[in-house]
Amino acid sequence: MSRKAVALVSGGMDSATALAIATEEGGEVYGLSIDYGQRNRLEIETAKNICRQFRVKEHRIIKIDLQQFGQSALTSSIPVPKDRETQNTETDIPITYVPARNTIFLSYALAWAEVLEAEKIFIGVNAVDYSGYPDCRPEYIEAFQRMADLATKASVGGEIRIEIRAPLLHMTKAEIIRTGMEKWVDFSMTHSCYETQTPGSPCGHCDSCRLRQEGFREVGLEDPLPYPD
Amino acid sequence: MSRKAVALVSGGMDSATALAIATEEGGEVYGLSIDYGQRNRLEIETAKNICRQFRVKEHRIIKIDLQQFGQSALTSSIPVPKDRETQNTETDIPITYVPARNTIFLSYALAWAEVLEAEKIFIGVNAVDYSGYPDCRPEYIEAFQRMADLATKASVGGEIRIEIRAPLLHMTKAEIIRTGMEKWVDFSMTHSCYETQTPGSPCGHCDSCRLRQEGFREVGLEDPLPYPD
Numbered sequence: 405m406s407r408k409a410v411a412l413v414s415g416g417m418d419s420a421t422a423l424a425i426a427t428e429e430g431g432e433v434y435g436l437s438i439d440y441g442q443r444n445r446l447e448i449e450t451a452k453n454i455c456r457q458f459r460v461k462e463h464r465i466i467k468i469d470l471q472q473f474g475q476s477a478l479t480s481s482i483p484v485p486k487d488r489e490t491q492n493t494e495t496d497i498p499i500t501y502v503p504a505r506n507t508i509f510l511s512y513a514l515a516w517a518e519v520l521e522a523e524k525i526f527i528g529v530n531a532v533d534y535s536g537y538p539d540c541r542p543e544y545i546e547a548f549q550r551m552a553d554l555a556t557k558a559s560v561g562g563e564i565r566i567e568i569r570a571p572l573l574h575m576t577k578a579e580i581i582r583t584g585m586e587k588w589v590d591f592s593m594t595h596s597c598y599e600t601q602t603p604g605s606p607c608g609h610c611d612s613c614r615l616r617q618e619g620f621r622e623v624g625l626e627d628p629l630p631y632p633d
Numbered sequence: 634m635s636r637k638a639v640a641l642v643s644g645g646m647d648s649a650t651a652l653a654i655a656t657e658e659g660g661e662v663y664g665l666s667i668d669y670g671q672r673n674r675l676e677i678e679t680a681k682n683i684c685r686q687f688r689v690k691e692h693r694i695i696k697i698d699l700q701q702f703g704q705s706a707l708t709s710s711i712p713v714p715k716d717r718e719t720q721n722t723e724t725d726i727p728i729t730y731v732p733a734r735n736t737i738f739l740s741y742a743l744a745w746a747e748v749l750e751a752e753k754i755f756i757g758v759n760a761v762d763y764s765g766y767p768d769c770r771p772e773y774i775e776a777f778q779r780m781a782d783l784a785t786k787a788s789v790g791g792e793i794r795i796e797i798r799a800p801l802l803h804m805t806k807a808e809i810i811r812t813g814m815e816k817w818v819d820f821s822m823t824h825s826c827y828e829t830q831t832p833g834s835p836c837g838h839c840d841s842c843r844l845r846q847e848g849f850r851e852v853g854l855e856d857p858l859p860y861p862d
Contacts, residue, residue: 503786518733
């Protein structure tokens, strides 16, 4: 039987790069996207294209309702912050934080990995240029791994351990871009903007657009996306 | 501000007893039920009645699609086992196991608790008379707690710790029944059967019916539900 991996694919640069790494490691890769009622449906369309490009064995989109719990600019109608100063990530949690998002996403990935008998779950979280989300920290990923080690059928029989792989955890945005380029990620296809509703037209001002632009500047490359002047 | 707790309510005896304990501890209790496409929609209706009886502040039902991942007698059309011998819980996982179920349920509870600024999450898992589910073991609950301590906004600011409470973890079924009785759980209202589609008509032969009947026998009480002869 071929080795299997589940990769969480959001449509952004980071998860596309994580998917590229999963593909390079070989075996069968299964793409999983979560449609969590985000204001930006573009992400799901982008995730489909990226999964197609990397020829995943199968791409599943799970629709879940995080809007029910509200309180995030990414799931409700609160305005996305623009052009703000870099925040103190020790204490400031941005309004774009979705409660327990990565915990819910990884839980679904764990369920699917268990059914598939997959050995790895890839997630594109990143703690360096991170936006202040608690569930992007290395200690969080380690704790999820320990929990996953006890949560599944495999953990009782002991035959398969499902490994949570976060290969971008310690990379800067520039390193992610360089890695993605080496592994044939087409960044013109990826979507980062929290704000826009138009494919290929990022706002250029939200946290996510700004981090992305800084990353490309640092690498000395032009971001393939057209930003407004 | 009143203290708050989120209680996962499935409609079964265990979660009803856990809800009764949560209510007794005071503060505002919020009921959360997960409609995971289980074959038995009765559970959700029962959960509604139980939440009404215990006057929860609010009862939310989240619809999620675990059927997509399949492979359990509780979410698909695989027959539920009947009248089988007690299994070796060290190695046998029953076919009624739903992949990563408690992980997904607790993740949703964590998301809601975070938004509500609740301090506790109640779950009625039980490791004594347990049916061989890995995610009902004490070490699993401890690992989820460690992960939750790192996953949320509260864990960065440090002002609120969300405590995972599993008050039935070390109780036998008989102890759960005794505790529930003391705290006014109406067991004629609770639903345990994996098989039946008719309210108040358990099959009497699935694992869940048999554990329940054994529990009542041990306490020396009559199960209020009518079983077939």
